[in-house]
Each structure stands twice: as structure tokens, then as C-alpha cells.
Amino acid sequence: MFPSPVPIYTDGSDAEDHVSSAFVIRHRKKRNIHHQTQLSLAANAIILAGVVCVWLQPCDLPSPQFTRDTLKGHSRPESSSRSAFLDQRDTLWMRSAGAWRDAGLHGLLDEITNSAEEVPRFLAVGSACVLALLRWASSFHGSLFPHLTLSSDEMVAEFSQMLDWSDSALRSFAWHPHTDKFAVALLDDSIRIYKSNSSATPTLKHRCQRSVCALQWKPLCGSALAVACQSCLLIWHVDPTSLSTRYCSNTSVSLSLSLSLSLSVSPITSIAWSPTGSLLVSASPVDTAMMVWDVAAESAVPLQRVGGGGVTYLSWSPDGSRLLAATPSALFRVWETRMWTCERWPCLKGSCQSACWSPDGGCLLLSMQGERVIYALTFSDLTGGSKAASVVADLSETSFPGPDGDLTVGGEVCSLSWDPRGERLAVLLKGDSQAVNHPSVIAVFKTRSSPVFELLPCGFVMGEAGAEPRFMQFHPHFQHGALLTVCWSDGRISHVPFYFSSAGLLGGDSPQQALASNTADHSSNKLYTEQIS
């Protein structure tokens, strides 16, 4: 048993100072942050006994493991594999057409410049000049927005929610919002779908499905899965009753792949379905416009705002009233979805890395690149919400006596996830790969939103030796509490349950027996956490 953590209450002034240093306040006006609980790991060394390593499988959810060796990536473009074959000289026309198809105008100009002896001199010189001009322009543009100089794959790796995307066997993960099934995108650009109580795992493959960066199931629908790829947006229809285990676009286009929405920009790094399932928003870091798709009608409305240099991350509030759009620069926007106007939120430091909404859509938690704190924004239809983000948690490094010597926990907040009932918050903290005993961990907090917003430390989730968490997502409708699914660096997917009864329903003490394990126990015991009312 570990002692129940004691939250540290600070008065508002501390938090507010933090805020004003980190954020440009929108209206140059300070607002009284209502009684806010700020939590810091350093002050809470008392929870160190709660370092819990969990390795257990609840229910019958599949937890597959993928290793890099079994999956062969073929992410290289077709043109680069040509060098492996005998050099057969195509005609200039063929090569130009191929270059145009593979790499667009840039490739065409490159091809013409490279084959200077075959083309008229003025053409070669002209294309070289245009190419130089293009490069100069793009480098100028790139100096304004450094992310534009990245290649497409690097950009996906940079802005994907899956940490260390390029190195990982798992590329993306998504729970179905209503049923016990999830989709996993893998290194070999295929997508597999796992269901509970079913051994069939349909595999989705498509020629255009490369460098999958994000997956999301359509809400209020049994079958539709949106996939953000390097060059397009794919919508699959995976028939829930079908026994077919392999979907390839070549064989059954009309059946499985409903459509691919090609875009002029690439890559797409984030997609978000509206909670009613009617709209799909897609965004790319190279395009300042995000596209709002009416998927069934195959029509899109671009929503463009100048500034920011692109859109990297989208998150729709669970009630559907707001949409967060993060940009690669130090700026993010919150759109309201009734008339689609947006609030600009400039921040002084890095870009917004990850965010999550409270279930009622009234509170948004954010993490910034390179920062070790969690910010909170509140929204309200009546008062208009907060004018500045407040710091709700400070997650700097702290050392805890763990099972195997001291353990340093804390660091940059890479990912945030809030369970659908709003009672558990998982925070992925980046470790230091150089230092010993400073791994990446997932810190779990209990949360309460009424009467005041509170974060109470609950415990840590760590992997097996050498395995670091890369991605996490809560199960959308776990009956007995919350279920956190974690993708690990060793290619494993595991499910971590938190059994509790909802405080909102009962308001009293949990009848469940509180049971905590405080050792690294790899056997299949369950982690019960206490109900703190």
C-alpha cells in the first residue's frame, strides 16, 4: 500500500507568474485564475512508493507484438530502387515523365538539368536557373519556417504523435470509439485490425498507403477508418461481419477502400473526425489551410489562416464544439465549430506538442515542445473562458527510490491522454537516454474537474527493461474504469487497466477493495487504485 498522495495547493499567484512568462496574454489583461491546483513532482516525492510497473492483460484484448525484423519497410521511393537494376537508358521523354510523376516539377527540372547533353542548351540552362530560383525561394521560406526544409518522411517523424516514428515498428494506433477493436499501422505500411474474441486480423494495404502518420475510426459508424498517409487521405471500410482477412485495393476497390482523397499537399500528419462523424478535418505541416471534408460527398472546404506555417496536430473536443489546431511554430488556434472562427494563442516558447480535452470539452490540457509543464485552458460559453493558459502541473526531474536503485522521473511532456470519463490523465514523460535510471515513463494522475480542477498523482507505468513507451491512448468505453493502451518501443502493445468506480456516479467511497501493488510485479495482478473523493 502506498500512502495516499497529498496534493500541494498553491495560491493562484504562483501559477499566474508562470503563465505570463510563457504566454503572450491575448488581451493584455490578467484574469483571476480561479482556484487552481498546481502540482509539481518535486513537491510530491511522497508518491514515490507508487512507482508501479504493470504488465498485465485485462479481459481478452489482443496485445500483439511486432518487431522490426519481421516487417520490411518499403518506404523508399520507387526511383531509388532503380539503381539495383541494370541501367537501361529510357528516352528523355520517358525519364522526364517518370520524374514528373515521382517528384513533380522539381524532379522534372532536375532530370532536364542532369541530362544536359541530350536537350537543347537553352532548355538545360533555363531549367537549371529555374531550379536554382526554386531552391532559393524554398530556402528563404524555410528560413522563416524551419520545418519546411525537412523531407516528407522527416516531417512525419517530427510531427507524428508516435514518438520516434521512423525507428518504430508501430506507426500509429487507434481504438474504435464504440467497439473492442483497434487498428495498428506498421512499419511495412500495412494496417492490421484486431478485435477482441476474434483471431481474424484483417490487413489493409494500398499502393498509396505510405508513411502512415495517423489513424482514426469514424465515430457513430461500425466500419470506416481514416488513414493519413504521405500523399493522400484514405478512407477504408472494413466490413465488421466480413471474414475476409486481407484487403487490398487492387482486388476489391469498391468493397473495402471507399475513397482516397488526394490532396495537393503532403504529408498529412493529423486527422480528426468530428464526434458526430459527419466531418473529417485533415492537416499538413506544409499547408496553412486545414481541410474540412464532408467525406461521403467527397467535398472539402479549406480553412486557411495565415501564420504558423502549417497545421501539425488536430484534436476535436468530445462535445464537438471546439477544435484545436497546433502549428509548427509557437502558435496554436482553437476553432469553434459553429461558425468556424478561431482564437489565436501565441506562446513564447515552442510549439504545441500534444493536447487533450476534458470529456465535457470545457478544459484543454496542453504540452509545449521542450517544456516540462502542463498548461490548462478553460472554455466556457458563458464567460468566454480563460484569457491565458495556466500551468497546472510541473513535471521536472525528480528522483525516487525505485525497486532497483534510484529512479529519475520527469522531463519533457511528450504526450497527454485523458480517459473518457475524465478521471485519469496519462502523461508521457520523456527520459534521458544518456543517463542511467532515467527512462521515459507514463505518469498517471487522477483528475477532477469540479468544483475545482485537481490533479492528484496516482502512479507510473513503465515497460520492461529497455522498452520505452511511444504512444498511449485510453480505451474509449472501458466498463470498469479506465484502460490505457500503450505502444512500446519493442513493438509490443499492452493494455493497462485502472479499476475504479466513477466518482461522478456514486460520489461515495468505492466499494471496490483498494489494492495497490508497489513492486515491479510481472505477474497478472491488477492495479486497483484508490477512490479519492
Added chain:
Amino acid sequence: MQYLGDKGVVIWRAVASIAWSVLLLPVTATVFVLLSRFSPFHPIQWISDCTSLLAASSTIFSLVVLCGVVLITGFFNLEFYTLVPSIPCSRMALLGTVLHPRQCVHSLVYCTMGMLVMWCASVTIGGRYSTLGTPCRQSQSGEVVTCLNEYHLFILLAGAFMGYSHSFLGVVQNMYYVSFQPIQQYKYPRFKGCLPMVVKCSVIQALYSARNFAAFYFFFGYAPKTWISSTLNLQIDSSLQPLDSLTGFLDFSLLYHLSISGTFLYLTWYLTVLLFRIYVTEAYSFPVQSTFTEDAEQCLPKVLAEKNTLVMKFLALQDLALLSQHSLSRRLEVFSLSQPGGHAHNWNAISRECLSLLSELTQRLVAHQDAIASNGRVKSQSASSDTRSASSSCSGKESYLVSGTEDIAETPRLSVPLRTPGSVFKSSVGDVDSPFSSPAIRRLVGQQDPQSPCFGTVQSPHIMRRGPKLWSASTGLSHLVAASFSEDQFGVVQTTLPNILSCLVVLLEAVDRHFKLPHASSKPVRTICSMGDSTYKTLRFALRAALKTAIYKITTTFGEHLNAVNISTEHRKRLQQFLEFKD
């Protein structure tokens, strides 16, 4: 605002859009002037030239003429706009539409307007383009006579050509089809968002037209040239290269001016269309109920039942969808009971209207399927039925689908047309053949699903009431009050719930059967860039998706309480699939 009848709102909106188009005209004209006199090597002279030109009386006069053109364009927009796309299902039908007298008048007017705009453009560009006659020296005698300025004629004819092609493409691409956006935006951001697309479209269209016109003039340019010169008694200057020759077309300055004038022409028209679309589809908030009887005509339930002006019905449906999603207070108004009497008039009227629309569509689909099935049988008996002329069946079909929601004058022809499968296949040109073309239905379904959030708000206390074991006495009086209060309202909804569910399920079955028909599930080809709205081509997919989402919305909100709803067994079976997310 005094109530001006149903058309009042639309007319005011059209007027506002025309006013904005007129106000935008000086801006586009300035850009055109700057581009037409573009000379990168003499920037100062260029700017000063343009400034003096903009203040010149000829430019002002041109602007006045252009204003007239914009006014006429706006009038045509208002007169020709449609909410139900007309989809000709064969080339013959398309030809029929193009040769329709109304369309001929339209083409004629647009030709004239094109010439007018191009005349303004040529006057503005000045130089060799400005007048039809130029003084020239005759080669033999050496005396000065007035010759035909072929450049001017070329530009004018290009204007007429572009006007006609605009009018023609308007039919082919359904330029006058006004569709409602999937999301709501304020007018200015929407205009700003659409502007790049419009500019791009007009540039591309102008280039295409310029190419086509050049080809046209190369082959047929001789005829108008001689005709004009003989009628107006103008000489043809033989010292100049004629334009309908290969070398004549290598005049890059001419082609440049032709393209930018064409772009200006198309931009003027497209902007007017765009503004009109934006203004007409802007959300309009109808009062749900009114305290005064004289205003009752404007209330949502009344407007929903509107038969004459389709656009008001659409706006009302849109408003209903919006209020059900975003406005709690107006939802409560819908669910409220009348005082005195305690009747749920609002809800009853609205649900009745929606259900009637849905069931109408269902009937239409079933009739369509029956027709197909019977035709198939007929065909197996005698293949000769295949020879039935496609055009006749198509015209019937068209009226059949046009009458999707409106009762227009063509309804006498509504009798379900006999269609041969052959003609159905032939009709793949404008793949239609179903009543799906009525977007109202889609709106309606879009509205049906947000209806369930209201169900949600009403339902939640109900669920709590169902589970008394969750209730210890401590949960408080407030919940009980809320539950009893909303219980009344829930009763209102509950009476119609079986109807709604069965209606949705029946419609879904009909839609599913429709998708089993040949070519119904084939995807239309996507057009790259055109001003015409092609969303109507995918309406049937949108309808199916919206329908499924609506049912899912209801099933997930109600959960197993649906078992208590009184519906037939097969419907329950179908709903069970939805409950298990197996559909």
C-alpha cells in the same frame, strides 16, 4: 422587417450580393488595368500611365457599362438558380436543354455581355485595340481610308465566344446549382477562402477559351471579317498580317491581352455567382414559435411545410439542423408544450414534416426499384423494348427527379417512367437516375441525426429514473424535479420515436437496395477545377452515410432502452445490428 412573402428574403440577399459585386468591380478593374499595361522595364511610367488611365473618362464609362453587366448577371443568377440540379441523362437530353428557348435567350444575353465587357477591355487596353476602324494608306493610290481593325474585331468576337461558352458550360456543369456547405462560416471568411479558387478557375477557363477561340477564328474568322468590312464599308488593310493565319497567332502580345481580358471577364461573372451563392446559403434563423398570430407564417414549422419556394424550405431545414446541434434554448422551445392546451404543436409539426419527407423519398425509391425490376422482366421477354427512345424516358426521368421535393408545374409527368435497363446504362453520362438529386433530403437526414442530442438531453434523466438502484435518496431533489420536468417533454418525443425509427430503417433498406442496382455504387469522375458545383454527384453516398450516422446516433444515445420501443421485429433486428456496430 416587414414580411415580404417567402421570396423576400432571397431577393434581399440577391440584391446584397449584387451590390457587393458592383463594389468589387473597381478593384478587379484596377488589377486588370495594371496587368494590361504591364511593362517591367519602365515601372514608374507604368504606374503613372495606369493612374491617369484610371481617372480617364473612358474608364469611368467602361465601369458604368460593366456595372450594367454585373446587374444583368445578378438578375440571371436570381432567375436561373436552382437547388435541385438538373441532370441530363443522355446527350440528346443535354442537347434539348441547350436548345431550350430559355437557354437560348440566356446564351444570347451572355454573348452580348461578353462583347460589352471585351469592348470595355479593349478600350482600356487602348493602343491598337481601341477602335474598330483605323486610318490606313491604300497600297495603290496612297490615299488615306478607314480600314477594319482586325484586333478589335478579334477581341470582340472572343468576348461573344466566351459568353456563349460560359452559358453553355453553365448548363453542363450546373453552374446555377446552389449547394449548402457542410460547415457554416461567416460570409467574409468564406468569400476569402473561395477567392483563390475562383481566380484559379477563371484563369484556367480563360486560357481554355482563348485556345478554343483561336482555333475557331483560324477556321471561321474569315466570315465575320468580310461581313463586317462589307457592311460597314471598311477596307481590309492588306499590309498587315491577317490574324486567321498561323503567323498571325504568333503575336504573343495579342494572346496575352486576350487571356487577361478573358480572365477579367470570367472573374466578373464568377465573383457574382460566388457572392450570390454565399448570400443565399447563409443560415437564416427562423423563430420556433411566435406569440403573435400574424407572425406565425414565418415560424419554423410553417416554413418547413412550405411548398412554393424551395429555398425557404431548405433554409428552414438548415436552420433546424443548426438549432438541434448548437442551440439548447431553441431545442427546448421545440419540445415545449402549447399554452394553454398542453399540446406539443411545435414538435409534432416538425417531426411530421420531416417524416413525410423521408417517407416520400422511400416511396420514390421503392417505386424506382419496382420500375427497374419490371423493366428487367419486360426486357427478358422482348429485347425490342430496348429501342424505346432514350430521350423520352429521360425527359420523364428528369421531371421525376426534379420533383424530388417540389411540386412544380411538371408534376403531371410525374407518373413513374418506364425505363429500359439499356437507357439506364446509356445514361451513365450524367450518372443519376435516382431521386437522390434532391439535397433537401440530405439536409433532412442531417437534421434527423442532431435531433438525437435533444433526445440525449431529455433522455438522460430518464435513464437515471430507470435505474433506481443508483439512487439513494442522497442524489437530491433537483434531479427529481429535472426528471419530472423533462418527463413531459420526453413523452412528447417518445410518441413519435417508433415512427422515426421505423421510417429511418425503411429508408435505409430502400437505399441499400438501391445501391445494389447496377452502376448505382459507381463513383463519379472528379472534376479538377470548375466553377460548377459537382457535389450533387455524390449526394446518394452522402445520404447513405448520413442515414447510418443518424441511426447510430439514436441507438448509441438510447442504448438498450430501444428494446422498450414498440417497433416491428425485422426493424428491431436491424437496429440490433446497429447496437452492436455490425453494420
